[in-house]
Amino acid sequence: MKLSTKGRYAVMAMTDLAGHADRRAVSLAEIAERQQLSVAYLEQLFARMRRRGLVVSARGPGGGYRLARPAEETTIAEVVTAVDEPLRATRCGGKDGAIGCMRGGARCLTHDLWEETGRQIQDYLASVSLADVLSGHLRREPAVAA
Amino acid sequence: MKLSTKGRYAVMAMTDLAGHADRRAVSLAEIAERQQLSVAYLEQLFARMRRRGLVVSARGPGGGYRLARPAEETTIAEVVTAVDEPLRATRCGGKDGAIGCMRGGARCLTHDLWEETGRQIQDYLASVSLADVLSGHLRREPAVAA
DNA sequence: AGGAAGACCGAGTAATTTAGTCAACTATGC
DNA sequence: GCATAGTTGACTAAATTACTCGGTCTTCCT
Ligand code: FES
Ligand code: FES
Numbered sequence A, B: 001m002k003l004s005t006k007g008r009y010a011v012m013a014m015t016d017l018a019g020h021a022d023r024r025a026v027s028l029a030e031i032a033e034r035q036q037l038s039v040a041y042l043e044q045l046f047a048r049m050r051r052r053g054l055v056v057s058a059r060g061p062g063g064g065y066r067l068a069r070p071a072e073e074t075t076i077a078e079v080v081t082a083v084d085e086p087l088r089a090t091r092c093g094g095k096d097g098a099i100g101c102m103r104g105g106a107r108c109l110t111h112d113l114w115e116e117t118g119r120q121i122q123d124y125l126a127s128v129s130l131a132d133v134l135s136g137h138l139r140r141e142p143a144v145a146a
Numbered sequence C: 001a002g003g004a005a006g007a008c009c010g011a012g013t014a015a016t017t018t019a020g021t022c023a024a025c026t027a028t029g030c
Numbered sequence D: 001g002c003a004t005a006g007t008t009g010a011c012t013a014a015a016t017t018a019c020t021c022g023g024t025c026t027t028c029c030t
Helices: A005-020 A028-035 A039-051 A076-084 A111-126 A130-135 B005-020 B028-035 B039-051 B076-084 B111-126 B130-135
Strands: A055-058 A064-067 B055-058 B064-067
Touching: A005 A028, A005 A039, A005 A064, A005 A076, A005 A130, A028 A039, A028 A064, A039 A055, A039 A076, A076 A111, A076 A130, A111 B111, B005 B028, B005 B039, B005 B064, B005 B076, B005 B130, B028 B039, B028 B064, B039 B055, B039 B076, B076 B111, B076 B130
Parallel strands: none
Antiparallel strands: A055 A064, B055 B064
8 A cells, every 4th residue: 555645645635625616616826825735746646636537627717626526426545546556555466477475376475465454445545535534524433342 | 554565574574484483493594585585684674573572582503583472462563563663644643743734733634534544554454463364364344235 | 612503783775766846838718 | 919727747856665784692512
């Protein structure tokens, strides 16, 4: 899994966008101002998110970005994977190129562990939407006693 | 969260150790041989794990390492945090030094999200023991319908 | 006693990744 | 037609990571 600051910034920006998108488009300059980030850097992030279909853009004066889908339907997992590219948790990446730990053809003992870990993170982030973050509604497992 | 290759190597080595420790101590040279890692690198990893009390060492000929506790009681979370040091998921690290995203005194909207994400990963890794990995017994949540 | 096995330690380096910048281009609205 | 704002791609600087090296200290065996 990645979880780099790049992904964090993307989520911050998207949350900001979700919170200030009342009908009109929001310019990167606005977001940069509010979140204390450089416009140039945000451009990079939004370019990727646009390609993934998370946001739509409008050029020219009064232009900017807006969410492609309502905040309730856009998950954190989508945002993170959009900017951080691959979500590889295993070392071999699923390929059996025998580069790393995979020798002879059998996967190493830890392979399944990392794969499952990646799935675990993915599942959690996919269960949280931008709207959840905005409202502070984070799902904490009911904690079945202890 | 970290999840670096360093942590992965540590888990590989520990799993190997757990699988080959029948009474006698296991030397790093053996592990290096089996897992295709350099002895020098393993020394680094085991030094930290020893300080955390995960393994015990014996010097001199016939010496080596062995698990401090049975494989069932040593979790992956312990191994990973031993070699990867801090498990900080948030950008601010909990401190309100106002360095990063924390401005004015209020935590940014995403703060809780990352904190919860970190907890999620931690919880999962803490639920898996070396013995589980060795036996391929990885807990997959029962998946409550869908 | 002495030599070899093997843990122990700290500094140091090389490679990779990440974060962030810049300049030039294109479309749009007034 | 000019200002606004997104689009693109290459480029650099900083940080982190992975990994090595030289040397020391202990213990066992002969
Ligand atoms: S992680 Fe895939 S074979 Fe080791
Ligand atoms: S992550 Fe802690 S304030 Fe933003």
